[in-house]
Amino acid sequence: MSNHGHDEETKVRVDFKEVNRDIFSVMTDTGPRYYVVMALFAMAAVGLFILPWAYQIYNGQGVTGLNVPVVWGVYLVNFVFWVGVAHAGTLISAMLFITKTPWRRAIARSAESMTLLALFLVTLFIFIHMGRPWNFYWTFPYPNQRQLWLNFQSPIMFDVFAIGTYFTSSVVFLYFGMIPDFAALKHHATGWRKQLYSVLSVGWRGSDKEWHVHGKATMFFASFIMPLVVSVHSIVSWDFALSIVPGYTKTVFAPYFVTGALLSGFAGVITMLTLVRWAFPVTKKYITLMHYDRVGVFILVLSLTWSYLTGLEVFTGIYANTTYETEHLIYKLAVSPYIYLFSLMIFCNTVLPLILILKKVRKSTSAMFVMCLFIIVGMWLERYLIIPNSLSRKFLPYMWHDYMPTWVEGAITIGAFCAFVTMFMVMIKIAPIISPFEVKEDSGVPMEKGGH
Amino acid sequence: MSVLKSIGGKLKSYRTGGNQETADHRWGMVVDLDRCNGCEACVVACYAENNLPVVGEADCAVSRAFSWIRIERYVEGEYPNVKTGFIPIMCQQCGKAPCETGCPVYATYHNQDGLNVQVYNRCVGTFTCATYCPYDVRRFNWRSYKPQAPLDEQLNPDVSVREMGVMEKCTFCIQRIVAAKDKAKDENRAVKDGDVRPACVQSCPPGALVFGDLNDPASEVSKLAKSPRRYRLLEELNADPSVIYLKRVADEGKNE
Numbered sequence: 001m002s003n004h005g006h007d008e009e010t011k012v013r014v015d016f017k018e019v020n021r022d023i024f025s026v027m028t029d030t031g032p033r034y035y036v037v038m039a040l041f042a043m044a045a046v047g048l049f050i051l052p053w054a055y056q057i058y059n060g061q062g063v064t065g066l067n068v069p070v071v072w073g074v075y076l077v078n079f080v081f082w083v084g085v086a087h088a089g090t091l092i093s094a095m096l097f098i099t100k101t102p103w104r105r106a107i108a109r110s111a112e113s114m115t116l117l118a119l120f121l122v123t124l125f126i127f128i129h130m131g132r133p134w135n136f137y138w139t140f141p142y143p144n145q146r147q148l149w150l151n152f153q154s155p156i157m158f159d160v161f162a163i164g165t166y167f168t169s170s171v172v173f174l175y176f177g178m179i180p181d182f183a184a185l186k187h188h189a190t191g192w193r194k195q196l197y198s199v200l201s202v203g204w205r206g207s208d209k210e211w212h213v214h215g216k217a218t219m220f221f222a223s224f225i226m227p228l229v230v231s232v233h234s235i236v237s238w239d240f241a242l243s244i245v246p247g248y249t250k251t252v253f254a255p256y257f258v259t260g261a262l263l264s265g266f267a268g269v270i271t272m273l274t275l276v277r278w279a280f281p282v283t284k285k286y287i288t289l290m291h292y293d294r295v296g297v298f299i300l301v302l303s304l305t306w307s308y309l310t311g312l313e314v315f316t317g318i319y320a321n322t323t324y325e326t327e328h329l330i331y332k333l334a335v336s337p338y339i340y341l342f343s344l345m346i347f348c349n350t351v352l353p354l355i356l357i358l359k360k361v362r363k364s365t366s367a368m369f370v371m372c373l374f375i376i377v378g379m380w381l382e383r384y385l386i387i388p389n390s391l392s393r394k395f396l397p398y399m400w401h402d403y404m405p406t407w408v409e410g411a412i413t414i415g416a417f418c419a420f421v422t423m424f425m426v427m428i429k430i431a432p433i434i435s436p437f438e439v440k441e442d443s444g445v446p447m448e449k450g451g452h
Numbered sequence: 453m454s455v456l457k458s459i460g461g462k463l464k465s466y467r468t469g470g471n472q473e474t475a476d477h478r479w480g481m482v483v484d485l486d487r488c489n490g491c492e493a494c495v496v497a498c499y500a501e502n503n504l505p506v507v508g509e510a511d512c513a514v515s516r517a518f519s520w521i522r523i524e525r526y527v528e529g530e531y532p533n534v535k536t537g538f539i540p541i542m543c544q545q546c547g548k549a550p551c552e553t554g555c556p557v558y559a560t561y562h563n564q565d566g567l568n569v570q571v572y573n574r575c576v577g578t579f580t581c582a583t584y585c586p587y588d589v590r591r592f593n594w595r596s597y598k599p600q601a602p603l604d605e606q607l608n609p610d611v612s613v614r615e616m617g618v619m620e621k622c623t624f625c626i627q628r629i630v631a632a633k634d635k636a637k638d639e640n641r642a643v644k645d646g647d648v649r650p651a652c653v654q655s656c657p658p659g660a661l662v663f664g665d666l667n668d669p670a671s672e673v674s675k676l677a678k679s680p681r682r683y684r685l686l687e688e689l690n691a692d693p694s695v696i697y698l699k700r701v702a703d704e705g706k707n708e
Contacts, residue, residue, distance in 0.1 A: 244691075395586045
């Protein structure tokens with residue numbers, strides 16, 4: 001991919017010393033307001049996420065709104081949603097690395113951090129939705145004297161491996177990329193930070209050989225991680241597509257889920273970058289309107305693909321022409337309140353992103369921010385309209401039953417967002433949110449001159 | 453090569469649907485809808501035999517009733533020409549059960565008797581089996597159901613009381629099947645037709661439910677299964693259920 005024309009535009013020209021100073025100031029200059037906001041989010045995470053979960057563990061899944069036909073509810077919606085949010089980070093850091101897309105550098109690190117934190121929530125949501133979460137380790141293949149083994153036919157089992165692989169490789173990739181940054185930062189840091197970064201930088205000196213090996217290894221990890229962008233969410237979609245439930249069993253689900261995941265993921269990236277830019281004005285030098293423009297193009301393309309696949313999903317249901325599929329479609333597309341939710345979803349994910357055709361919108365941070373919030377809501381609704389809604393209308397009409405989430409499910413859903421923000425705010429202060437060495441690469445000066 | 457072949461053969465035998473070709477039995481049930489009068493004695497018998505919790509009105513209203521066997525009622529037509537029907541539905545013990553492929557930990561699997569069994573102690577509660585089940589016969593322990601005061605005196609000692617957070621369903625009264633097999637073994641003979649009678653079959657006043665071994669061509673269920681009225685529920689899903697329904701034809705032509 002050669003886009004020399006764009007290269008000049010995408011480069012961030014900042015002095016090496018200034019890069020280090022700016023990024024280090026983001027990590028260390030913490031005002032009281034930051035602590036207050038972080039404490040509020042942490043309190044919300046405890047009050048809305050941890051305590052309701054403890055209440056649920058103590059009292060059983062009966063505190064949710066689940067019932068017998070609808071046994072998968074909001075927790076699974078959140079699970080799929082957060083896997084989706086995780087995907088954009090991997091796409092930016094791995095796929096765009098391999099295609100040597102220049103504008104990825106300044107935003108890759110924050111997107112990757114988002115991947116890691118989202119995957120942490122994904123893991124939690126699997127346990128939250130289980131009936132006996134204290135036995136979670138039974139889903140891992142470990143040798144035991146009772147000779148109990150796992151069912152490798154089960155799509156849930158595929159999930160355990162997919163999410164496990166994704167989480168492990170994300171941690172390794174993220175940490176590996178940070179080693180030169182930690183080494184650079186340890187020269188600026190004092191106190192506990194210096195000790196921490198000295199340990200984390202594992203003796204990185206910045207010799208030519210080290211850079212060479214680092215580059216090779218990053219390319220290797222990126223190639224390894226790249227298929228995960230497609231495979232993980234395909235596997236998540238198979239939880240549903242491999243069943244025989246009308247509304248779940250559709251072959252279009254794998255690409256549909258992957259596209260939706262990237263759409264919500266990029267919306268998440270923009271939301272987060274906007275907040276970072278707002279909280280730390282110094283980052284505006286690095287995260288520029290050009291990034292909004294490029295991500296906006298991505299969102300537009302993904303939104304159009306998603307809309308096409310949504311049409312295809314509905315069409316397959318109509319074309320199947322079985323009574324079960326028809327009943328499911330009637331429930332989803334013609335019954336209140338789901339018809340309103342469906343319309344809202346289409347508005348958020350198809351109609352609204354069309355304004356991205358205008359470059360003016362793509363270059364406006366506030367417009368992008370608001371639109372991305374809408375997309376996040378729309379993508380959450382998409383999963384909601386698939387997961388509990390299909391189960392409400394299964395095969396035997398006698399068992400048809402509606403589903404209404406309770407306050408516990410609502411609180412945990414909101415609490416998860418608060419927990420995400422808390423973790424992200426902690427992360428910003430411990431690890432560089434913008435990779436100094438990647439930004440320096442943009443400047444095109446030989447590394448030796450800059451020191452670190 | 454012979455070693456490879458034997459391994460290959462073994463792997464293939466694991467793959468055959470539900471391995472009932474080599475199984476000792478294939479327990480099945482015939483439900484004669486001509487005889488069923490919808491009295492729900494089977495439902496009550498099941499509650500008593502299998503230690504099912506009585507969950508109360510509030511839980512039943514949100515579709516958390518615990519009955520392993522239920523009588524589904526359907527009403528057809530407008531007022532003067534109303535036609536009602538009912539059908540008892542329990543776990544269909546599918547030969548190619550959709551639920552079995554869903555469970556990540558083998559808490560539900562196919563045993564050597566062609567039964568679809570549930571291991572309560574192994575269940576971690578992922579709900580996948582209940583999602584995949586097309587008959588909605590699986591029941592979940594939404595909370596700790598403590599047996600109420602007089603009812604705890606009548607718990608069946610042969611059946612466990614399930615913990616909060618596990619899935620359960622009709623077992624074809626597996627405790628009775630095991631007891632019958634043990635007795636037959638003590639008497640040094642094979643299990644005869646009629647040795648096993650699940651609680652619902654035992655308590656059915658008109659004798660609408662018949663239980664037996666579908667592998668045994670001489671058993672009563674095998675003979676009834678040849679009836680021209682025979683059908684299986686949602687057969688187009690190809691789950692190969694072991695419960696065979698005999699269509700209701702008694703009042704055919706009268707309500708026209």
